[in-house]
Amino acid sequence: MAALNPPASGFATRLGALWRFTTLNRKVSVGIIVIAFFVLMATVGPLLVRQDPTAFTEDLLQPPSPAHWLGTTQNGQDVFAQVVDGARDSVALGFIVGILTTAISVVVGVVSGYFGGVIDELFSLVTNVFLVLPTLPLAILLAAFLPYKGPLTLGIVIGVTGWSWGARVLRSQTLSMRGRDFVEAAQARGESSFRIVFFEILPNETALVAAELLGTVIYCILAEAGLEFLGLGNLSSVSWGTMFFFSQNSDALLLGAWWWFLPPGICIAVLGAALALVNFGIDEIANPRLRTERGQKPSLLKRALGIPAAPQLQEETA
Amino acid sequence: MRHLLRRAAFYAVALWVAVTLNFVIPRLSPGNPAQAMLARLHGKASPQAIHALEILFGVNTHASLWEQYVQYLGNLLHGDLGVSVTYLPTPVSQVITRDLFWTLTLVGVTLVISFVIGTLLGALVAWRHGSALDSILPPMFTFLSAIPYFWVALIFLYVFGFTLGWFPIYGGYDADTTTPGMNLDFIVSALQHAVLPAFTIIIGSIAGWILGMRNTMITTLAEDYVLMAEAKGLPERRIMLTYAARNAILPNITSFALSLGFVVSGALLTEIVFSYPGIGYALLQAVENHDYSLIEGIFLLIVIAVLAANFLADLAYVVLDPRVRHERGR
Numbered sequence: 351m352a353a354l355n356p357p358a359s360g361f362a363t364r365l366g367a368l369w370r371f372t373t374l375n376r377k378v379s380v381g382i383i384v385i386a387f388f389v390l391m392a393t394v395g396p397l398l399v400r401q402d403p404t405a406f407t408e409d410l411l412q413p414p415s416p417a418h419w420l421g422t423t424q425n426g427q428d429v430f431a432q433v434v435d436g437a438r439d440s441v442a443l444g445f446i447v448g449i450l451t452t453a454i455s456v457v458v459g460v461v462s463g464y465f466g467g468v469i470d471e472l473f474s475l476v477t478n479v480f481l482v483l484p485t486l487p488l489a490i491l492l493a494a495f496l497p498y499k500g501p502l503t504l505g506i507v508i509g510v511t512g513w514s515w516g517a518r519v520l521r522s523q524t525l526s527m528r529g530r531d532f533v534e535a536a537q538a539r540g541e542s543s544f545r546i547v548f549f550e551i552l553p554n555e556t557a558l559v560a561a562e563l564l565g566t567v568i569y570c571i572l573a574e575a576g577l578e579f580l581g582l583g584n585l586s587s588v589s590w591g592t593m594f595f596f597s598q599n600s601d602a603l604l605l606g607a608w609w610w611f612l613p614p615g616i617c618i619a620v621l622g623a624a625l626a627l628v629n630f631g632i633d634e635i636a637n638p639r640l641r642t643e644r645g646q647k648p649s650l651l652k653r654a655l656g657i658p659a660a661p662q663l664q665e666e667t668a
Numbered sequence: 669m670r671h672l673l674r675r676a677a678f679y680a681v682a683l684w685v686a687v688t689l690n691f692v693i694p695r696l697s698p699g700n701p702a703q704a705m706l707a708r709l710h711g712k713a714s715p716q717a718i719h720a721l722e723i724l725f726g727v728n729t730h731a732s733l734w735e736q737y738v739q740y741l742g743n744l745l746h747g748d749l750g751v752s753v754t755y756l757p758t759p760v761s762q763v764i765t766r767d768l769f770w771t772l773t774l775v776g777v778t779l780v781i782s783f784v785i786g787t788l789l790g791a792l793v794a795w796r797h798g799s800a801l802d803s804i805l806p807p808m809f810t811f812l813s814a815i816p817y818f819w820v821a822l823i824f825l826y827v828f829g830f831t832l833g834w835f836p837i838y839g840g841y842d843a844d845t846t847t848p849g850m851n852l853d854f855i856v857s858a859l860q861h862a863v864l865p866a867f868t869i870i871i872g873s874i875a876g877w878i879l880g881m882r883n884t885m886i887t888t889l890a891e892d893y894v895l896m897a898e899a900k901g902l903p904e905r906r907i908m909l910t911y912a913a914r915n916a917i918l919p920n921i922t923s924f925a926l927s928l929g930f931v932v933s934g935a936l937l938t939e940i941v942f943s944y945p946g947i948g949y950a951l952l953q954a955v956e957n958h959d960y961s962l963i964e965g966i967f968l969l970i971v972i973a974v975l976a977a978n979f980l981a982d983l984a985y986v987v988l989d990p991r992v993r994h995e996r997g998r
Contacts, residue, residue: 377807475678475681478678478682479681479682479685482679482682482974482975482978483682483685483686483689483971483974484929484930484933484970484971484974486933486936487933487936487951487966487967487970487971488689488967490936490951490955490963490967491689491690491693491963491964491967492693494955494960494963495693495694495696495960496696568814572814572816575816575819576816576818576937579816579818579937580937580940580952580955581955581956582955594816594818594819594822598822598941603822603825603826603830604830604837606830606831608826611819611822612823614819615815615816615819615822615823618814618815618816618819619811619814619815619816619819621814622813622814622815623811623814623815625814626811626813626814627807630807
């Protein structure tokens with residue numbers, strides 16, 4: 351039993367740290383609740399909705415009603431069922447591709463920042479080239495020519511076009527870390543480069559990586575919706591992006607069927623805003639200057655002279 | 669000077685990568701796109717016509733990949749982007765020049781409006797750091813920046829164009845009653861058609877300017893010289909604009925220069941929603957009609973615009989920030 355204790359307590363403290371982080375900042379807590387809602391919707395939602403999202407019915411283009419909460423499409427498909435089912439594709443793809451893309455940025459950025467020299471020159475060149483190539487057009491070019499259209503294609507396209515910004519940010523952060531005492535101490539101890547990079551330096555960049563991850567997930571969800579709106583996704587599966595495509599192509603707008611194209615957009619907007627909110631929260635935790643002290647605008651002079659700052663400041667930095 | 673030369677060399681490499689991607693990606697897909705198009709024409713066109721098209725698109729030449737690549741580069745140097753399938757037999761370069769005018773006008777003007785308003789608002793929000801304005805605006809614009817902007821376009825089109833009927837819902841001008849040119853009817857019509865797309869683009873882009881300006885401005889406000897100005901009892905507006913904002917605007921100016929590159933590609937989806945006759949709409953046509961030379965041509969144009977703007981931003985930095993001029997190495 352005793353042998354099990356240390357890992358368990360380690361897990362508990364980590365969970366505790368996660369909980370503290372979540373409740374530390376109001377923006378972070380609100381954002382995480384909303385994100386959790388969408389993740390639940392994507393995982394459990396499709397099991398709870400009884401209508402088949404792709405089944406044609408007799409109720410063509412009906413406005414919202416008790417039978418069809420969000421109305422129906424031109425083919426009589428239930429919009430509510432489509433939104434819930436579409437969440438699975440959109441949210442899952444957003445997060446999976448976001449995580450993979452961030453992983454690429456982390457490896458390229460940290461490795462090139464730490465090792466310098468030829469490796470850095472090479473990695474930086476590739477990063478900078480991808481940084482200046484316009485992402486959405488490149489994604490369209492790729493998606494238009496790849497023969498198979500589906501989540502895998504979209505994932506590759508978005509991943510290839512989305513990693514460079516993060517790599518650049520992490521590279522410069524790693525550059526500034528390289529000369530710090532703890533890195534030199536680790537080198538003196540003879541730790542392997544791999545260990546120094548991923549266990550000494552990387553944990554110090556957690557806030558940056560988290561911000562990068564959230565930004566990338568937003569990019570992935572938006573890019574997916576945009577590409578699918580253009581008809582470059584898998585049109586036989588239901589997702590928020592394909593809902594846009596079909597509503598646009600059947601002139602939902604001119605038929606006055608607002609209930610068809612409004613819900614998927616609201617979902618993307620709310621989810622995106624939640625991710626952005628967490629991002630801002632992390633920014634505020636990492637950079638106290640951006641924090642808003644509620645209900646007052648103390649004169650700069652007063653602040654500089656050390657006349658009481660908001661008490662929450664000390665609490666949060668502790 | 670050395671710095672600029674390095675940058676120029678880098679942009680040359682980036683351009684080469686883009687051109688090569690443009691060459692390689694279409695050839696990665698199984699089945700030659702031109703052949704796919706010719707297959708659709710079978711039965712509709714005479715064998716002679718198909719043979720002529722084969723020559724036109726360079727199919728069946730049995731040249732090695734390397735020879736094709738060299739020929740492709742040669743064609744590009746002569747400004748030959750191939751022939752558009754959608755607008756057969758118009759060359760791609762002509763299609764692009766025609767549509768570019770619309771995009772440049774619409775997106776260029778909105779970029780300037782968005783930049784000016786956004787930067788001013790950002791400075792104001794930072795100055796009122798902690799006030800109601802500061803706690804309302806940034807979250808609101810955070811929300812706005814996370815919205816798919818083509819969806820905003822759809823809603824505007826639905827509300828203001830379709831339901832209220834205030835603005836036209838299709839195209840860049842009224843083709844029935846006006847003819848393009850320097851006449852009042854056409855200009856008024858074009859303006860009417862541009863209002864909704866312009867408004868959409870501004871809503872979608874202004875958040876970036878506000879937040880960018882706010883965040884640098886907050887850092888600048890903590891500088892000693894701002895404190896000094898306040899201690900001297902200078903008027904608030906003067907501290908805000910000539911002390912803080914002036915020094916905080918540099919990143920936004922760079923972003924502005926970079927954004928010039930996205931004038932071509934920044935509103936692709938918005939143009940599509942409004943059926944606005946610009947580059948984005950041409951791209952949609954190209955995607956729908958498998959018009960590969962037009963897709964490639966548009967991608968190339970966008971890349972060149974972005975690279976040029978990046979170089980411009982580098983130049984601006986050298987002029988505006990003396991530290992860059994003296995930097996060595998990296």
